[in-house]
Amino acid sequence: MNRRFSVAILLIAIACIGLVAVGVSPAAADDGPSINESELVETIEVDHELPDAEPSTATVEADTFDADSNDESEQLVVELTAVTDERTTRLEEYGDVRDTHGDRVELEVDDDVAEPIAAIEWVVGVRPTSIATPGTESEGVETIKADEVHADGVTGDGVTVGVLDPTGFDVENDEIADNVVDARSFTEGTVHNGGDNDHGTATAEIVTDVAPDADLYLARMETEVGYANAVEWLVESDVDVIVMSAGFYAQPNDGSGFIASVADEAVEDDDVVWVNAAGNSRDEHYLGSFDDRGTKLHYFDGESNVNPLNNGFSVSAGQRIQATLTWDDWEYTNDHYNLLLLVYDGSNWAVVEESSTSHLSGTPTEQISLPAPVTGTYAVAVADVGAGGDHEIQLFASGGRPVYTTPASSVTSPAVGHSTMSVAAVNYYDSSLASYSSRGPTLDGRDGIDVAAPTSVSTTAYGSRGYAGTSAAAPHVGGLAALVRGADPSLDADETADRIRDGSNPNSVDFSRVDEPATDPRHDVGEGMIDASSTVESQGAAFEITDVISVGSIFEGDSFTVQVAVTNTGAKSDTQEIVASVDHATDSTYITLEPGETDQVTFTFADGLESGEHDLVVETDDDSTTIELTVGSEYPVDKPVYDAVAGVSGFDDTSVTGADLTQLRGALLDGNNVIDGVTVTGADYTRLRGYLLG
Structure with missing residues (x-):
């Protein structure tokens, strides 16, 4: 999510307006600071002291906030x-049906x-729709050592990545x-979005x-509703990875909401690795028990019943x-x-x-989104209109950092x-955790963050402005997921994510620039900064x-x-020594194998073993197996005869059948005592003949 350009992105991505807009004029000056009476809130005195530096004030006309003056649909x-x-046709009487998904209809209305x-x-x-908020070669490529992986020939070839973004793309x-x-x-509109697509294009870059x-x-x-339909298309397109550098606010923080469930189903049912920006809401988030x-x-801090912005x-x-x-009442x-x-x-x-x-x-959601009608000091407030005041409330507010x-628990959905x-x-240039990066844990007790990745990097889409936010971090992880799946297509989505987490470095992040770093670092950076070299190396050649x-x-x-x-x-070609040993005897050979290639290796032991049981161990650099050997004390017939018939299946354990039995019968019963040039006589002849006749 691009913090540096959040205003422009929000203008594109956020269009929902509260259903009730109340036109009020300010109270007379001698009435003191108070909230003016609205349809649902009585006149309540505000407790809050403004900053010592005198803020700008707004000249408010009686019709400034008239709902009719807002032209946004x-x-x-x-x-x-x-x-x-039939039902969608009925809804068209109230507005334009823009899209549907499952049991949801998206409707654009003017009234x-x-x-x-x-x-x-x-x-x-019925409710305002949830809107996704988005947050040259990236310097992050070198930071995460992806260039070292490229040098080894691992480039994501054969892997498909879906990118979801509200601003569109320059294809x-x-x-x-x-x-x-x-x-x-x-x-509504095209993928290109009239050229206003830097955020999506930079993410794909x-x-x-x-x-x-x-x-x-690219979607x-x-x-x-558009999000759910876009995910459905990406899944049907058989993508291996989905990257989303955006989030939805009006969703449960415990991962139980509709938005998160769509993403989870893509992972669990369709084997897609889902990588998502955590959000840029560390300093735009409030969580607390309602107290009036x-x-x-x-009362947000025990002293103020409004939360001023900026x-x-x-x-x-x-x-x-x-x-x-x-608030925490998500059933109905x-x-x-x-x-x-x-x-x-x-x-x-x-x-x-x-x-x-x-x-x-x-x-349990309420949303307000609009351009500030006048220059002035703004605040948000939360009123109990029948809730009983016993809930945990969660507030995301932008328009300057709230007081x-x-x-x-500021991570957004999905x-x-x-x-x-x-x-x-994490800023690529000094490894410091970005001050805005959303933090866990989730409200159901999970870390909330899996890994960290570089931000404030270069792209052609943003040019000299740079690309910052968790939006810039997420596609680094999405690209790494493509490298991992390309290097080892046998890995499923969960195994791929585990490889990335296991290869990350928890000690490579500087927390000094962050106010109130988490007691548990995993709530800030998960398993740490991703490391492509470590991650892909761990899945190198495996013999x-x-x-x-x-x-x-x-x-x-x-x-x-x-x-x-x-x-x-494994994922790389390699040459390894394969070693076999039994007792004090050893044989070895070198073989070279490409990924997926199999070869047969033969070991020869010139010195014999004593009769009895022995363990022969075969080892590669990555694997070993033990073969149990049984060494006999004597041959069933004289050695030359045994050697002559050793290739006959079952001779050793006297279970000769089929063509082999016919061969032996023909050799021994018709008076021809020669097998492969060895004449069978005496006790050997009698033994074989007795076996075959019996």
Whole structure:
């Protein structure tokens, strides 16, 4: 997620507006600071001292916040008992049906129609849609030692990587054009998005920097329905890896929500490695138990019942402000909180926007997103409107860092999924953890972060501006996943992720630039900075003894041979010495194998063994096997005769059958006592004849 350009990205990626916009004028100056009365919140006195440096104040006209003055259309998700053509036609009476997925219909509306839609008998719930927030060769290639892996011929050849992004892609960008197999848009507009696609293009660039021969499938999406349909297309396209440098706020932090479940299913059901940016919300996140001190507004720190944005200083007119509130009642909530956006006019706090839609959707979420209508000091507040005030509330707010923040548990969805890989950001130039990088743990107790990867790197899409955020970190891990799967196609998604985690370095990250580093470093960086060389080296050549082809009968004092099959099950060609030893005798030979190649190795022992049981050990650099040998004390017939008939199947254990039996009968019963030039006489003849007649 590109922190440096978050405003531009949010303008593209966030378009949901609260359903209730309240037009209010500020109270008279002598009334003191207070929230003006709205439809659902009584007049409540605000407790908060502004910064000592006098903030800019807003001149607020009576109709400044009139809902009719907001020209932005609204996107709703309508959840139905089942989607049918007849029902989507009915919904078109209220707005434009943009997309469907499962039991969800995405609807774009211009008017306040949520209430009448919610009243339809086959409608389960109505709410603003969740919107994905996005966060030359990258310097990260050298940082993670991917260049060393390329030198060994591991480049991601034969691997397909899907990239999901809300801003789209420039498929003609020279860095990715030769890798792109297909690209589609699952939202309004084209993949190219009118050229405003730096974020997606840069993400795809980094994937190909790390895995230069990987194929790309690119999917533009914005909303949760478009996201689900894009994932479905990528899975049907048989991609091996999915990289998503974006996240959704209005989702459970424990990985149980719709967004995370879509990603988890891709991993668990379709063997896709899912790599996701953890988020840039470390300093934009608040988590706490609702506490209103008997009023109706939550106290964020025990002293203030509003949470000013931008540390209490001015937010410029036109800057995008986004706030998302959730609380821990995800089954189907009848407990409701409202989310308010306030502006200070010099003497009073006026309500700019109020979100109060959870009673329509049954989901514990409220969202506000709009450009600041005037330059001024803004704050968010949370009001209890029937929830009982006994919930854990979670708030993500952007528009400048909020005054009251909670770094912990700030990872967004689908990075919080149970099967996804969540990626933190580390500055490539000094190995310092990025101050904005979201932090675990998840609310169900998992680390929340799997690994860390480089950020603040170079791409052609962003040019001299650089590409920062966990958005830039995630594709480094996605490219590494392509290298690992290309080097060893036998690995499944979970094994690939494990290889990456196991190859990472937890001691290579500097935490000194981060306020309040986690007590457990895994909550900040998981297993540490990824290391392509260590990860792929660990899956280099692997010579395994896959079969014992033949040993034959062994008798005391005689030379003997052992033949085995050796297969290179690893990712690199190699030459190894294969050694066989028994008692004090050893034989060895060198063989060269390409990945997947098998060869037969024969060992010869000129000095015999004593009769009895012996263990012969065959070893490669990577494997060993023990062959149990039984050495006989004497031959069943004289040695020359035994040698002559040794190739006859079953002779040693007197179980000669078929053509072999016919051969011996013909040789011995018709008076011809010569087998392979050896004349069988005396006791040997009698023994063989007795066996064959018996």
